[in-house]
Amino acid sequence: MPRARVIFSALGLAIGGLMVLPLIWLVMRAFQADLATVIDMFTRPRTLQLLGNTFALVVCTLVLATAMALPLAWLVSRTDLKYRRVVNILAVIPLATPGYVMAYALIGLSGNFGFMNQVFGFTIPRLQGLWGATLALALYTFPYIYLNLRAAFSGLDQSLEEAARALGATPREVFFRVTLPHLMPALMAGWLVVGLYVIGDFGAVALMRYEVFSYAIYLQYSAMFDRVYAAWLALMLIAIALSVVWWESRLREGAHFARTGSGAGTGRRRLSLSLPGQFIGWGFVVVVVLASIGLPVAVLSFWMVRLDDLPTVLPALVRAFSQSLSVAVPSALMAAAMALPVAVLAVRYPSRLSTFINRLAFVGYAVPALAFALAFVFFSLNAARFLYQTQFLLVTVYALSFLALALGPIRSALYQARPSVEESARALGYGPFSVFAKVTLPTIRPGVVAGMVLVFVIAMKELPIAFLLAPTGFRPLSITMFSRTSEGMLMEAAPYAAAIMAFSALFVGFVLRHDKKAG
Amino acid sequence: MTTLPKSLRFKMPAEATPLGFRPAPKALLLEIKRLRKHFAHGDAPAVERVSLDLGEGEMLALLGPSGCGKTTTLRMIGGFETPDEGTISLHGEDITSLPPEARGIGFVFQDYALFPHLSVLDNVKFGLRKLPRAKAVARAQEMLALVGLSGLDARKPHELSGGQQQRVALARTLAVAPPLVLMDEPFSNLDAAMRVETRQEVRKLLKAAGSAAILVTHDQEEAMAVADRIAVMESGRVVQIGTPDEIYRNPVSAFVASFLGRxxxxxxxxxxxxxxxxxxxxxxxxxxxxxxxxxxxxxxxxxxxxxxxxxxxxxxxxxxxxxxxxxxxxxxxxxxxxxxxxxxxxxxxxxxxxxxxxxxxx
The missing domain is CATH 2.40.50.140 (Nucleic acid-binding proteins)
Incomplete structure (x- = not known):
């Protein structure tokens, strides 16, 4: 076996081990309980209630998000709706508002001093519970489903639909029997992303005071100090997330939707909308945009205007911002450094081992953030005390948790870099590692940069992991904004929320740019 | 294309030999013994007991249909695949388990494999790392002049035509003066007219540099035009080896007879x-x-x-x-x-x- 392969495999295994081993301490902590306690925990009405709540939240969010995303995707890719390019951008922008900022905006509407009372003169009750959480999460996550559906619409071979029409199916039948089945893989991919996000979300549900697993874990851990129960809840949360992943991959298996046959696919013809049709279409767009973009922008501006002593807030804001930076930058670098050997293994040395390592690399993405962080808390407390509450541990956990994000663009860049280019450098006398440094790395640089930017921006606004692993005195933007909001200090939270939104807008700009390149 | 004087264009290559004439055997350069390579369990071996030898400066074509194991054989000689059995020796020295960078064998890839992030000059200079910078630049420029690409030093590979890229790849390989150059379908990405012209140029350049070469091709016309000897491969084995006219006149099997000509x-x-x-x-x-x-x-x-x-x-x-x-x-x-x-x-x-x-x- 070539030496390079051995070394890359060893690195990959080390990273995979780092990803999975701490989960062992989570299990160990959970099994400190005796059997009767465990049975009691599982059968506690509260546990069942958490399970029911989590399930209800996932279903409601998916339904609402799909109800927004599917018509938008159809309007943009299948009709001649006016200014649909603008709609395409408007439909992705909500990604810039993290769930907890969206929750802040919804909460900021209510109350005597809230937006509705001050601007329109009537008070609405504080939004909370299932509906509040559903709204906050769906308004933020629907673009993930939209992006998947739009890609599926443009990849769908229109001659299939035409063939169905020629065979006597009505447009309605065509939609349900041909179009929808072909959209299912994309829809499920979108549901998987959103579902995992909802299961793992902490900020929005906590602000909406809706008791699902992650919120309960947080309460157990921080307020009640019942760490065994917290460990069990985390394990149950992981089990739910993994069963969602498993269920999605099972459904996808055996589905075959690519076109067979070699004829050229027909070009796309758009449904021509009549004038009322254009109005209805734009009416829908306006409602979605008002709710998903207008609402947070309006509420934030409302509170920002009220904030009269901005100069006194500014130093604290800058401090929080630089604390966020001090973690996000090294996390991005570390995630890229970890993703490189894993990607090289996948692309250049495919084997069962490299497939296994690449699966492990996704563990941090699939395991809900709070459970993942909890595992590292137990791990550092019991096995590596010197790491507990250090910045280094926080950075490492961020890098592991977002490894999958960095891996995507790096792996596709490597797939595009031809192996023969590396081989000719070998034939010209360079060893495998100098080839990697002199040839491979410069070739895949755009992918590496893309991966780092993705991790960087996500880490800038991350909340749950920071909550559990924050070093003493570490108060980044997200934590500051969250704790002020949960204490009802909406005005004081506003500048932090604005900073997070502005920063997330960068992320969306980045996604849009890549989206344009890809399509 | 290169700026060969018109009068030279259609002349026989200087080293062309009368039909049937066999050049005196040259000093042995490369010796391959019973090479074997099996990729997936259960599949037929990709290469089955291939033995070949090659003299200094000789040009050999590995000819066969796709999937016959010719590229795998070439990649094993280059060090990019490890044989399951058999030995490869260069200058009488066993190189079977050496990594590619330690073999000193040139390799020209089907897609040329130019470094996309480097200029033409830096591409050609890439292998000359042991030379001082000034000497390396001079040598690279000399090679570019040899392949008729003087003045394109600063271009990036994607700014060149297919034929130019091909010649940069050749210049890059020949710059380090390897005793042996391996070429995997080097002309297949060129259009038909360019192919005929380029293959004679490549042959001349290799002969001028004194490098031996092994060329993998599925095109019998190309093999006969360029190579001193041809090894015909079928299902992982070499079924016949000899000069082009020997094989054309005396094919050993129906496969060879119909693969080389009609x-x-x-x-x-x-x-x-x-x-x-x-x-x-x-x-x-x-x-x-x-x-x-x-x-x-x-x-x-x-x-x-x-x-x-x-x-x-x-x-x-x-x-x-x-x-x-x-x-x-x-x-x-x-x-x-x-x-x-x-x-x-x-x-x-x-x-x-x-x-x-x-x-x-x-």
């Missing part, structure tokens, strides 16, 4: 240097006995118009310098090449006569 396969009963066939008693190119298959080249068959003939022309392709006929004789369809002069229409009755010795096949 061939009619007949059956007959041989005894010694004679064989009895439906075309009468014919001389054999080598002794054989009993039932044999025979290869008859289309140009070995004479076509005579004859209203009482038993054969009839069923197809004709006029090719300028000659013409190709498909002639139905009973159950059999024969391929015949005649000079451009004969005017025989499709449908006319003809008689076939074989006018040379025929080749018994294994």
């Amino acid at each position: 061939s009619n396969i007949l059956t007959g009963t041989a005894s010694g240097m004679q064989v009895q066939t439906e075309f009468g008693n014919l001389p054999l190119s080598r002794a054989a006995n009993g039932a044999v298959s025979l290869s008859v080249r289309p140009e070995q068959i004479m076509l005579e118009p004859d209203p009482d003939g038993t054969a009839s022309v069923v197809g004709r392709e006029f090719r300028g310098h000659d013409q190709l006929f498909w002639v139905q004789e009973g159950e059999r369809c024969m391929l015949v090449i005649s000079g451009a002069g004969a005017s025989i229409e499709v449908g006319s009755k003809v008689r076939l006569r074989i006018c040379d010795c025929v080749v018994p096949l294994a």
